[in-house]
Amino acid sequence: xxxxxxxxxxxxxxxxxxxxxxxxxxxxxxxxxxxxxxxxxxxxxxxxxxxxxxxxxxxxxxxxxxxxxxxxxxxxxxxxxxxxxxxxxxxxxxxxxxxxxxxxxxxxxxxxxxxxxxxxxxxxxxxxxxxxxxxxxxxxxxxxxxxxxxxxxxxxxxxxxxxxxxxxxxxxxxxxxxxxxxxxxxxxxxxxxxxxxxxxxxxxxxxxxxxxxxxxxxxxxxxxxxxxxxxxxxxxxxxxxxxxxxxxxxxxxxxxxxxxxxxxxxxxxxxxxxxxxxxxxxxxxxxxxxxxxxxxxxxxxxxxxxxxxxxxxxxxxxxxxxxxxxxxxxxxxxxxxxxxxxxxxxxxxxxxxxxxxxxxxxxxxxxxxxxxxxxxxxx
Amino acid sequence: xxxxxxxxxxxxxxxxxxxxxxxxxxxxxxxxxxxxxxxxxxxxxxxxxxxxxxxxxxxxxxxxxxxxxxxxxxxxxxxxxxxxxxxxxxxxxxxxxxxxxxxxxxxxxxxxxxxxxxxxxxxxxxxxxxxxxxxxxxxxxxxxxxxxxxxxxxxxxxxxxxxxxxxxxxxxxxxxxxxxxxxxxxxxxxxxxxxxxxxxxxxxxxxxxxxxxxxxxxxxxxxxxxxxxxxxxx
Numbered sequence: 001x002x003x004x005x006x007x008x009x010x011x012x013x014x015x016x017x018x019x020x021x022x023x024x025x026x027x028x029x030x031x032x033x034x035x036x037x038x039x040x041x042x043x044x045x046x047x048x049x050x051x052x053x054x055x056x057x058x059x060x061x062x063x064x065x066x067x068x069x070x071x072x073x074x075x076x077x078x079x080x081x082x083x084x085x086x087x088x089x090x091x092x093x094x095x096x097x098x099x100x101x102x103x104x105x106x107x108x109x110x111x112x113x114x115x116x117x118x119x120x121x122x123x124x125x126x127x128x129x130x131x132x133x134x135x136x137x138x139x140x141x142x143x144x145x146x147x148x149x150x151x152x153x154x155x156x157x158x159x160x161x162x163x164x165x166x167x168x169x170x171x172x173x174x175x176x177x178x179x180x181x182x183x184x185x186x187x188x189x190x191x192x193x194x195x196x197x198x199x200x201x202x203x204x205x206x207x208x209x210x211x212x213x214x215x216x217x218x219x220x221x222x223x224x225x226x227x228x229x230x231x232x233x234x235x236x237x238x239x240x241x242x243x244x245x246x247x248x249x250x251x252x253x254x255x256x257x258x259x260x261x262x263x264x265x266x267x268x269x270x271x272x273x274x275x276x277x278x279x280x281x282x283x284x285x286x287x288x289x290x291x292x293x294x295x296x297x298x299x300x301x302x303x304x305x306x307x308x309x310x311x312x313x314x315x316x317x318x319x320x321x322x323x324x325x326x327x328x329x330x331x332x333x334x335x336x337x338x339x340x341x342x343x344x345x346x347x348x349x350x351x352x353x354x355x356x357x358x359x360x361x362x363x364x365x366x367x368x369x370x371x372x373x374x375x376x377x378x379x
Numbered sequence: 380x381x382x383x384x385x386x387x388x389x390x391x392x393x394x395x396x397x398x399x400x401x402x403x404x405x406x407x408x409x410x411x412x413x414x415x416x417x418x419x420x421x422x423x424x425x426x427x428x429x430x431x432x433x434x435x436x437x438x439x440x441x442x443x444x445x446x447x448x449x450x451x452x453x454x455x456x457x458x459x460x461x462x463x464x465x466x467x468x469x470x471x472x473x474x475x476x477x478x479x480x481x482x483x484x485x486x487x488x489x490x491x492x493x494x495x496x497x498x499x500x501x502x503x504x505x506x507x508x509x510x511x512x513x514x515x516x517x518x519x520x521x522x523x524x525x526x527x528x529x530x531x532x533x534x535x536x537x538x539x540x541x542x543x544x545x546x547x548x549x550x551x552x553x554x555x556x557x558x559x560x561x562x563x564x565x566x567x568x569x570x571x572x573x574x575x576x577x578x579x580x581x582x583x584x585x586x587x588x589x590x591x592x593x594x595x596x597x598x599x600x601x602x603x604x605x606x607x608x609x610x611x612x613x
Contacts, residue, residue: 002505292500292544
């Protein structure tokens with residue numbers, strides 16, 4: 001700690017240069033934090049996916065349906081303890097930007113497979129009793145001000161017409177990162193009022209397996225059972241299904257890694273150049289430090305400490321700003337929760353430290369190897 | 380007592396058969412040739428000689444900043460020419476105070492912080508360091524400039540701060556390389572007065588390189604370095 005004034009004094013030597021370098025870190029780490037929040041928002045469904053659940057879709061494509069009759073046959077597969085189905089509705093509430101997912105579900109079985117969703121028993125009974133009833137996630141209800149008893153007109157995009165629903169229940173999902181944005185309604189309502197081509201069909205199935213250890217074996221058994229049928233299946237763990245679903249929007253992870261990689265590499269060059277210039281400018285002073293008894297290692301540490309302090313100041317400020325502005329993104333992309341996850345904050349600090357040290361390493365080594373006699377001759 | 384014949388025993392500084400050669404391109408430059416020197420504690424020695432005669436090289440060797448090609452330098456019983464680079468650095472911190480022609484203060488540190496630099500390497504606490512620094516600045520007559528930065532001081536005052544830095548850790552001896560070379564005549568006289576006082580009143584041992592005969596006249600002994608060999612001035 002007694003050497004800290006020396007480090008600070010050196011940083012304050014060229015205030016504009018130091019501020020600009022700290023600013024580069026700040027911007028880079030803000031970008032990193034925001035990208036981490038975007039990543040977490042898109043992948044939050046994956047993180048909470050059940051390890052004991054498998055999702056069965058049409059082998060051709062997720063957009064191709066499966067027969068409703070498959071449920072009974074799925075239950076006959078050894079290791080499957082329960083099964084339910086859901087269908088993507090894809091409707092629009094008032095405006096296209098008001099996106100939230102809507103599913104037509106099997107009200108008899110859905111909560112058996114998804115016990116994490118919490119709904120007051122009375123509300124669930126009212127939903128089951130009303131063919132036009134719907135269940136809305138707490139986040140969506142809060143966002144649009146939906147209350148029990150409200151009537152929601154939703155314009156179908158896959159299933160034409162304006163569909164009217166009565167809000168009968170509001171569900172919550174207490175898990176960290178749980179999804180409270182969905183709207184569920186009766187599959188029977190869709191069956192009775194939808195187009196003829198979708199009758200007797202569902203979007204996908206979700207089954208519960210006896211044990212997560214048997215998931216792979218059960219998945220193979222399911223696909224084998226429906227092989228060579230008009231509706232062959234593709235079965236995968238819920239986590240993989242959620243990941244594939246996200247990837248339909250593009251390889252978000254690759255995009256984030258690419259942007260982050262370029263930004264950090266640029267940062268490395270900028271900071272490295274700053275530190276190299278800072279060392280070049282005070283060769284004589286470093287030689288004096290060595291003359292009065294400061295070791296080569298101390299001088300190495302001094303330059304690294306300066307680089308590290310720049311990185312930490314900019315990095316911490318950037319992460320703080322990112323964690324403040326990330327929630328605002330939720331307004332632009334409804335249905336997703338934006339927060340910089342704690343592990344990414346820790347990783348961000350680690351990255352800042354790493355870049356700070358890497359950028360300072362070459363100038364620090366040059367300072368360490370500086371020969372006092374030669375350096376003093378240049379003063 | 381100062382001797383250049385290699386016959387002294389028990390001196391504070393003993394130099395024996397000191398050789399220093401540099402290779403520059405294909406040419407070998409023999410800077411110091413079989414040099415002997417004995418300096419006892421409390422002596423004030425001035426080295427004079429033409430440019431390139433090896434004065435600064437000798438000072439660098441005595442201060443452990445450079446290593447000899449052959450021969451030995453022994454200070455207070457430590458043969459420094461045999462020490463590793465790391466041990467030599469630690470030795471310098473304990474035994475040598477350097478005074479440079481260009482003062483070489485750290486411009487972003489105050490007079491206090493500059494003088495405190497050598498003490499940061501010791502185990503002294505903050506209060507003790509403060510006490511030592513204030514005493515050193517008091518000794519050089521700059522107690523009222525303690526929080527001034529080098530840019531706020533005159534050349535003479537900067538050199539006084541540099542002297543305070545050199546003596547604050549109470550080194551075994553002081554090495555001064557042209558301490559008045561960058562100063563006007565009046566400041567130079569003040570600095571030499573100060574150095575002479577350090578020797579006479581505080582018993583410091585000082586070895587100084589200078590071109591200035593007035594500065595050299597303050598020393599107890601003036602040695603001339605010519606073609607790599609030391610001779611005592613007549």
